[in-house]
Structure formats: C-alpha cells, structure tokens
Amino acid sequence: MRLTAHTDYALRILLHAAMDRDHLLSIAQVAEAHEISRNHAMKVVNLLGNAGLLETVRGRGGGFRLGRPASEITLGEVVRLTEPNLQPADCDNCLLKGACGLTGLLRNAVGAFLAELDRSTLADAAAGTRLPLPLFSAT
Amino acid sequence: MRLTAHTDYALRILLHAAMDRDHLLSIAQVAEAHEISRNHAMKVVNLLGNAGLLETVRGRGGGFRLGRPASEITLGEVVRLTEPNLQPADCDNCLLKGACGLTGLLRNAVGAFLAELDRSTLADAAAGTRLPLPLFSAT
Numbered sequence: 001m002r003l004t005a006h007t008d009y010a011l012r013i014l015l016h017a018a019m020d021r022d023h024l025l026s027i028a029q030v031a032e033a034h035e036i037s038r039n040h041a042m043k044v045v046n047l048l049g050n051a052g053l054l055e056t057v058r059g060r061g062g063g064f065r066l067g068r069p070a071s072e073i074t075l076g077e078v079v080r081l082t083e084p085n086l087q088p089a090d091c092d093n094c095l096l097k098g099a100c101g102l103t104g105l106l107r108n109a110v111g112a113f114l115a116e117l118d119r120s121t122l123a124d125a126a127a128g129t130r131l132p133l134p135l136f137s138a139t
Numbered sequence: 140m141r142l143t144a145h146t147d148y149a150l151r152i153l154l155h156a157a158m159d160r161d162h163l164l165s166i167a168q169v170a171e172a173h174e175i176s177r178n179h180a181m182k183v184v185n186l187l188g189n190a191g192l193l194e195t196v197r198g199r200g201g202g203f204r205l206g207r208p209a210s211e212i213t214l215g216e217v218v219r220l221t222e223p224n225l226q227p228a229d230c231d232n233c234l235l236k237g238a239c240g241l242t243g244l245l246r247n248a249v250g251a252f253l254a255e256l257d258r259s260t261l262a263d264a265a266a267g268t269r270l271p272l273p274l275f276s277a278t
Binding site for chain 2: 002004007008012015033034075085090094095096099101104105108109111112114115117120125126129130131
C-alpha cells in the first residue's frame with residue numbers, strides 16, 4: 001500500500017519548511033537533496049502554494065516557506081490534497097461495482113487511516129525530525 | 140493510495156469463494172469474469188492456498204473453495220498476507236531515513252487502517268454483496 005510520489009514529496013517539502021520557518025527554502029536545493037526532479041518538486045510546491053500550505057516568492061532569491069503554522073497543518077489535510085484517489089482498490093472497474101460488500105469496508109479503513117493522520121500535524125512531525133544538514137536556505 | 144492489484148484480486152477471489160461455499164470455483168472463470176490474467180489469478184490462488192485461506196483441488200474438475208469459515212477470515216489478515224509493503228512512503232530511500240518524524244506518524248495511520256480491516260471479515264463483505272451471475276462453479 002503506497003501513497004503516490006506526489007504525496008511523499010509534498011510531505012517531505014512541508015516538513016523541511018516546518019523545520020526552518022525563518023528562511024525561504026529553494027526548490028532546486030530540496031529537489032537535489034531528495035533526488036526529486038526539479039519539475040516534479042515545482043509542481044508539488046505550486047499545488048501546496050495554491051492551497052495556502054506554502055507561501056511562495058518568485059524570482060531570483062525567491063523560494064518558499066510554510067504558509068500557516070505547522071501546528072495547524074494536519075497530515076490528513078496534506079494527504080487529502082495531494083492523493084488523486086483515496087479508493088484503495090479499483091472498484092470502479094470491477095464486475096461487482098455497486099453490489100460489493102468490500103467497497104464500504106475498505107472505505108471505512110481508509111477513513112480510519114485519514115482520521116489518524118488528522119490527529120497529527122507538521123509540528124508533530126518536525127518535533128521528531130533531525131535534519132542531516134542545514135541544506136535548504138535559498139541565498 | 141492504492142493496495143496492489145495482487146491484494147485487490149485476492150479480495151475478489153476470496154469474496155467469490157465466501158459467496159459460494161458449496162462448489163469448487165474455477166480459476167479460469169474467475170479470471171475471465173474479472174478480466175484478470177489467468178496466470179496472475181493462479182498466483183493469487185496459490186498464495187491464498189498456501190496460507191490456508193483457500194483449499195485447492197488440482198486437475199480436471201478441480202478448483203478452489205474457502206479454506207476456513209468466512210467469519211474467521213478478516214480483511215486485515217488478507218491484506219497483511221498479500222501486500223508486499225505496508226510502508227506508505229518510500230522512507231527507506233529517503234535522505235531523512237531514521238531521523239524523520241513522519242515515518243512513525245505514517246506507521247500509526249497504517250496501523251489504524253489495518254485495525255479497521257481486522258474488525259471486518261469475509262462474511263461481512265459477503266453479506267453486502269450481490270453476485271451478478273452464478274458464474275463461478277467449476278464443472
């Protein structure tokens with residue numbers, strides 16, 4: 001069971017932003033450090049920026065920082081924003097669509113997954129994190 | 140967020156077996172009805188057979204049936220058996236491996252997902268299912 005790479009990168013990027021609220025972070029540096037394509041990192045930052053989870057500054061010396069306090073951004077909010085599909089099986093293309101008792105039970109389980117993520121914030125995640133290097137300040 | 144196709148097919152196959160405990164079901168017919176490759180369906184049936192969730196009968200006129208009462212097989216047991224990886228993000232290949240507060244929070248969320256599935260059995264799933272056709276009896 002996997003979240004998409006999109007969600008994975010969003011969580012990493014937000015975590016870095018939550019760890020260093022005093023500086024603008026650089027997409028290029030975060031992308032390089034995590035071996036993410038710069039294009040993919042930019043898409044994620046744009047999505048998070050449009051949702052207000054990041055504040056972005058364009059141009060030379062630009063970058064991003066957290067758009068709201070880390071204690072007010074739950075992991076559940078992030079995952080709901082970035083996951084294209086929260087249906088854990090391909091029920092839409094199944095012979096049993098609309099007549100299957102598994103669908104609701106799987107939905108309940110995803111609900112429990114999200115409810116647990118709703119109880120955790122980026123501040124909680126940051127509290128348990130040690131950054132290996134102060135890599136990410138945009139200059 | 141998606142379970143693997145392997146798990147999806149395992150759940151469908153077990154559901155059919157739970158719906159018709161009186162007949163041997165045919166891998167070929169289940170595979171055809173669900174547009175699964177016969178080879179993939181066979182792998183899933185073998186895995187479920189080795190784990191005792193299905194009883195398999197080889198040869199002409201062979202097939203499979205449920206190996207234990209449907210009320211004693213939880214969805215959690217199935218998912219733990221068939222999912223190759225229950226880590227929702229690629230933490231092993233991350234720069235922050237071992238130093239990241241997200242890992243434990245994501246693990247808790249997967250725990251909540253599985254705990255919910257542990258409360259649901261194949262009998263619960265079967266009770267909410269209507270099979271479109273009595274397709275699956277091996278002859």
